[in-house]
Amino acid sequence: MATTVKIVSRPAGFQRQTYLMGVVSGLWVTFRHLMNNWIGNLFGRRKQTDIATLSYPEEKMPYPARNRGLHRLMKRDDGEVRCVACMMCPTVCPAHCITIVPEEAPDGRIEKRPRIFEIDELRCVVCGLCVEACPCDAIRMDTGIHASPTLRRADAILDKEALLSHADKSTAVQGGVGPFWRIRVKG
Amino acid sequence: MDFLAYGSPGFLAVTAAAKSIFFVLMFTLPLAGILTWMERRQSAMMQDRLGPNRANLGRFRFWGILHFVADAVKMIFKEDFIPPKANKFLFGLAPVLAVAPVFIASAIVPFGAPLCAGQLLDKVPAGTCAAPVDLQGAQLNAGLLFYFAISSLSVYGAALAGWASHNKWALMGGLRASSQMMAYEVTMGMAIMAMFLLYGTLDPGAMVNAQGDMPWQWGIVGIPQIVAFVLFLTSAIAESKRTPFDIPEGESEIVGYFVEYSGMRFGMFYLGEFVEIIVSSAVIITVFFGGWRFPGAEYLAAHLPNLVFVLLSVALWSLKVFLFCAFQLLIRWTLPRLRADQLLKLGWQRLLPISIANVVLAAGWILLRR
Numbered sequence: 001m002a003t004t005v006k007i008v009s010r011p012a013g014f015q016r017q018t019y020l021m022g023v024v025s026g027l028w029v030t031f032r033h034l035m036n037n038w039i040g041n042l043f044g045r046r047k048q049t050d051i052a053t054l055s056y057p058e059e060k061m062p063y064p065a066r067n068r069g070l071h072r073l074m075k076r077d078d079g080e081v082r083c084v085a086c087m088m089c090p091t092v093c094p095a096h097c098i099t100i101v102p103e104e105a106p107d108g109r110i111e112k113r114p115r116i117f118e119i120d121e122l123r124c125v126v127c128g129l130c131v132e133a134c135p136c137d138a139i140r141m142d143t144g145i146h147a148s149p150t151l152r153r154a155d156a157i158l159d160k161e162a163l164l165s166h167a168d169k170s171t172a173v174q175g176g177v178g179p180f181w182r183i184r185v186k187g
Numbered sequence: 188m189d190f191l192a193y194g195s196p197g198f199l200a201v202t203a204a205a206k207s208i209f210f211v212l213m214f215t216l217p218l219a220g221i222l223t224w225m226e227r228r229q230s231a232m233m234q235d236r237l238g239p240n241r242a243n244l245g246r247f248r249f250w251g252i253l254h255f256v257a258d259a260v261k262m263i264f265k266e267d268f269i270p271p272k273a274n275k276f277l278f279g280l281a282p283v284l285a286v287a288p289v290f291i292a293s294a295i296v297p298f299g300a301p302l303c304a305g306q307l308l309d310k311v312p313a314g315t316c317a318a319p320v321d322l323q324g325a326q327l328n329a330g331l332l333f334y335f336a337i338s339s340l341s342v343y344g345a346a347l348a349g350w351a352s353h354n355k356w357a358l359m360g361g362l363r364a365s366s367q368m369m370a371y372e373v374t375m376g377m378a379i380m381a382m383f384l385l386y387g388t389l390d391p392g393a394m395v396n397a398q399g400d401m402p403w404q405w406g407i408v409g410i411p412q413i414v415a416f417v418l419f420l421t422s423a424i425a426e427s428k429r430t431p432f433d434i435p436e437g438e439s440e441i442v443g444y445f446v447e448y449s450g451m452r453f454g455m456f457y458l459g460e461f462v463e464i465i466v467s468s469a470v471i472i473t474v475f476f477g478g479w480r481f482p483g484a485e486y487l488a489a490h491l492p493n494l495v496f497v498l499l500s501v502a503l504w505s506l507k508v509f510l511f512c513a514f515q516l517l518i519r520w521t522l523p524r525l526r527a528d529q530l531l532k533l534g535w536q537r538l539l540p541i542s543i544a545n546v547v548l549a550a551g552w553i554l555l556r557r
Contacts, residue, residue, distance in 0.1 A: 004379040020417075023521075023522060024519050026522065027517060027521050028519065030233045030517060030520065030521045031233075031517060033232070033233050033234070033235060034229065034232050034233045034517070037233075037235060038232050041232070041237075049235075050235040051232075051235050051236065051237055052235055052236070053231075053235075053236050053237040055237065162450075
């Protein structure tokens with residue numbers, strides 16, 4: 001097979017062929033960045049530098065408002081759990097991580113309430129379908145935190161009390177506030 | 188104490204040893220260590236990153252400078268692996284051959300104003316000292332020739348490392364290193380030849396003495412000198428095998444002649460590279476940027492105790508060398524790597540003719556100024 005050679009035209013002119021001015025202008029660009037970042041960093045003016053690095057444990061990026069975090073159960077105005085044990089979420093859950101054992105509600109206004117409501121955070125795939133399926137806004141994933149690592153597997157199964165402990169917490173903003181995940185916050 | 192009388196061979200030997208040890212232990216090695224950190228930190232800053240800033244002693248972070256201590260500790264405790272089919276003797280010898288010549292070559296660099304023996308606390312104006320001790324490991328007439336002769340030995344380190352590793356990529360790296368270093372040594376010698384003609388001496392100490400205190404009295408002023416400076420800098424970077432001339436290493440294609448090395452043996456190649464930067468910077472400062480000389484040196488020499496003045500000159504010389512090392516790092520992190528054929532073409536067909544023409548230009552310059 002005959003090889004085909006493509007002749008690439010090189011830049012013409014003495015100044016461009018020597019690359020000297022190209023080298024100098026390239027050095028100037030990197031030098032400008034170096035000085036800008038170095039001096040800004042030295043005097044604690046990180047915001048004015050071009051540095052994109054986030055020093056993770058000290059600085060954290062806020063999650064977007066629609067982030068799916070750890071589950072929580074919501075409460076009614078009288079402090080009782082909103083869940084009516086309709087079994088929609090364990091039905092839709094693709095990972096089968098939700099366990100609900102219903103019991104009869106004592107006050108008579110609703111039929112059932114969950115005696116046991118457990119979510120196995122090790123099995124959860126964080127898809128958010130349980131939140132979609134819930135007809136009475138009882139389960140949400142808007143805490144903005146992760147399932148914390150545990151030493152024993154059993155500790156990763158959250159019961160009703162653990163899920164209710166975040167009942168007042170929410171990062172969700174009605175209507176959303178746009179893409180603000182590039183803003184740094186001191187954590 | 189006749190053995191150690193001023194000017195006797197014993198005195199020269201003892202002071203030369205003391206100066207060399209001081210230079211290597213107090214200047215070259217710490218600066219090489221800091222440069223390993225600085226290379227990462229400076230490149231990070233150039234690329235809008237933060238870089239290594241976490242090696243701390245309790246609450247003291249020192250901007251991460253202590254990373255080089257952590258690196259050294261890590262390298263010492265890593266496994267020292269020798270490939271089963273490698274030539275064990277040459278494999279162990281190669282890192283030594285890569286590092287030792289650079290340290291030896293640094294002996295000719297003058298790193299400060301001359302100490303005045305016996306008058307350390309007196310004010311000694313320039314040129315009036317009865318018993319000066321030059322701060323230079325070895326005062327050789329051959330000076331820079333010695334530097335070339337010794338530093339070109341480090342090619343054996345690279346070539347032997349490539350050969351002894353019993354690895355094709357390493358061998359290729361060693362071959363590339365030797366062809367590259369031969370190509371650029373000639374240019375380097377020719378660039379210095381022009382400076383030799385202009386100074387009339389090869390002794391770096393005499394070269395520094397021939398330059399003045401003010402920047403416009405330094406060696407770089409004048410057309411042949413600027414050309415010689417660019418040529419010398421280019422070949423010095425090629426000699427230290429760093430980007431844009433890092434085809435012997437080329438970590439994205441062949442890892443290079445030290446691909447089989449681990450632990451502190453690799454650390455020696457790595458350290459040698461940075462020592463080479465320092466020594467080449469020191470030689471460039473000596474030849475082109477006035478050595479230890481700085482504006483106001485003559486006035487301060489007459490108004491400060493000799494010891495204080497000498498320490499000041501050493502500090503300012505160190506600052507010059509440090510800044511030039513930073514400049515070399517800037518070049519390393521700005522320019523892309525050349526291809527092997529481009530590199531040899533640049534060396535033999537471009538830089539060498541220019542350097543020969545520059546020697547002729549320098550000779551004509553001398554003729555005109557006479």
